[in-house]
Amino acid sequence: MLQTGAALAAQIATLAGERLDRTRHQMAADKIDLLVIASPENVLYATGYESMGATINRRYSYAALVTLDNAMLVAPAADFAPAIDAGFAPDSIHTFGKFFFSGDTPSSHTEARHGSFDGALQEALSGVKAKTVLAERAYLANGALDALAERFGQVADATPWMLAVRARKLPLEVELLRYTTLITERAIEAGIAAAAVGTTDKAIASVVASHMSLGGGLPRNVTVVGGLRSALADAMSTERALAAGDLLRFDVGCSYYGYKSDMARTAVIGEPTKLQVERYAALLEGLDVTIDAMRPGVRASDVFDAGVKAVEAKGFRPYRRQHIGHAIGMAVYEAPVIMPESSDILQAGSTFCLETPYYEPGWGGMMVEDTGLLVDSGFELFSTIDRSLRVVPA
Numbered sequence: 001m002l003q004t005g006a007a008l009a010a011q012i013a014t015l016a017g018e019r020l021d022r023t024r025h026q027m028a029a030d031k032i033d034l035l036v037i038a039s040p041e042n043v044l045y046a047t048g049y050e051s052m053g054a055t056i057n058r059r060y061s062y063a064a065l066v067t068l069d070n071a072m073l074v075a076p077a078a079d080f081a082p083a084i085d086a087g088f089a090p091d092s093i094h095t096f097g098k099f100f101f102s103g104d105t106p107s108s109h110t111e112a113r114h115g116s117f118d119g120a121l122q123e124a125l126s127g128v129k130a131k132t133v134l135a136e137r138a139y140l141a142n143g144a145l146d147a148l149a150e151r152f153g154q155v156a157d158a159t160p161w162m163l164a165v166r167a168r169k170l171p172l173e174v175e176l177l178r179y180t181t182l183i184t185e186r187a188i189e190a191g192i193a194a195a196a197v198g199t200t201d202k203a204i205a206s207v208v209a210s211h212m213s214l215g216g217g218l219p220r221n222v223t224v225v226g227g228l229r230s231a232l233a234d235a236m237s238t239e240r241a242l243a244a245g246d247l248l249r250f251d252v253g254c255s256y257y258g259y260k261s262d263m264a265r266t267a268v269i270g271e272p273t274k275l276q277v278e279r280y281a282a283l284l285e286g287l288d289v290t291i292d293a294m295r296p297g298v299r300a301s302d303v304f305d306a307g308v309k310a311v312e313a314k315g316f317r318p319y320r321r322q323h324i325g326h327a328i329g330m331a332v333y334e335a336p337v338i339m340p341e342s343s344d345i346l347q348a349g350s351t352f353c354l355e356t357p358y359y360e361p362g363w364g365g366m367m368v369e370d371t372g373l374l375v376d377s378g379f380e381l382f383s384t385i386d387r388s389l390r391v392v393p394a
Contacts, residue, residue: 002176013087023165024066034067034128036135036155040055041329042064045165046066047088049087077097077100090107095113177259177328180217180259183215183261184217184263186215187207187208187215191211192390198241218254220254223250223251232359246364248392262353263370263383268389270394272391279358282316283311283316286311289307289309290303301341308321351374354370366389
């Protein structure tokens with residue numbers, strides 16, 4: 001169970017150590033000597049450091065180097081003091097660029113050390129001996145990948161390996177994801193309560209975002225769209241005012257200590273039409289069947305087939321989707337994805353978002369999405385709020 005204040009901080013610190021231990025245990029099992037990771041999710045997972053710069057800039061140049069007995073950070077100079085605060089030793093941080101922390105504490109940084117990421121990386125690698133190296137190719141520039149290949153020879157991609165390490169959640173990870181879902185569903189309820197004829201999507205989105213923030217979450221995806229714009233999938237809210245008969249679709253999430261939420265609900269302004277009711281009922285039936293099909297050892301593609309067939313069996317056909325769910329954790333989209341091409345076998349201890357959306361430009365969009373944990377007996381939902389087509393009095 002999540003604590004608060006200093007007790008929660010201690011839990012988070014312990015969790016960081018557990019994640020690093022798990023990473024190193026798998027490295028040892030797979031005979032990996034050096035892991036070079038550069039996505040915000042993987043750096044946080046393996047080191048416990050969440051960089052603000054990397055959070056707001058997906059092209060941020062930084063990387064963590066993990067061996068069986070050491071962890072180093074190559075990062076802009078502005079990360080120096082925050083990384084020490086997160087647990088890095090000062091001499092394990094290799095900085096580049098100009099940023100100054102004054103004073104005479106271990107966190108002081110008063111001179112530029114390297115002009116570029118590549119120079120700082122070369123310094124970090126100078127004392128590393130490794131035969132087997134994994135590197136996160138999608139987040140490392142060609143110069144960094146070339147430097148690794150020149151020093152160590154063949155370098156394999158770390159991305160699928162890290163996703164596999166992160167797939168089964170530790171107990172506190174589950175509780176963090178459960179809480180992130182809780183503050184998200186409270187925010188959706190507040191958004192539905194704020195909806196009314198004449199209220200804008202933007203105003204409702206502000207209510208949703210503020211409630212996630214009040215719960216300690218960092219709002220990430222806040223899709224609140226009404227009327228015909230409800231069909232636009234991941235669209236920004238606008239100043240368009242709601243009118244009677246409009247669908248109002250919520251697809252929102254936030255981050256809490258690096259763990260993400262992703263939930264969806266649909267409302268209608270005034271009494272729904274027969275078609276709205278029928279279509280939503282089919283989508284909800286599809287989600288219910290998808291949830292029931294989630295079992296350890298089941299193929300992801302079989303779950304997809306069951307969910308889609310259930311929607312169509314309710315008369316809503318053809319129902320076309322590229323996926324009806326995805327694993328979630330430090331990233332909104334993790335592996336596996338519940339899609340027809342997937343050969344992945346579901347495993348207990350993984351967390352998923354399951355969803356059955358529908359988008360029809362010129363008519364509208366609706367969806368219902370829930371999050372939960374796959375356990376030996378099936379799928380345990382985190383989300384608890386009303387999943388029906390919600391009616392807002394006109």
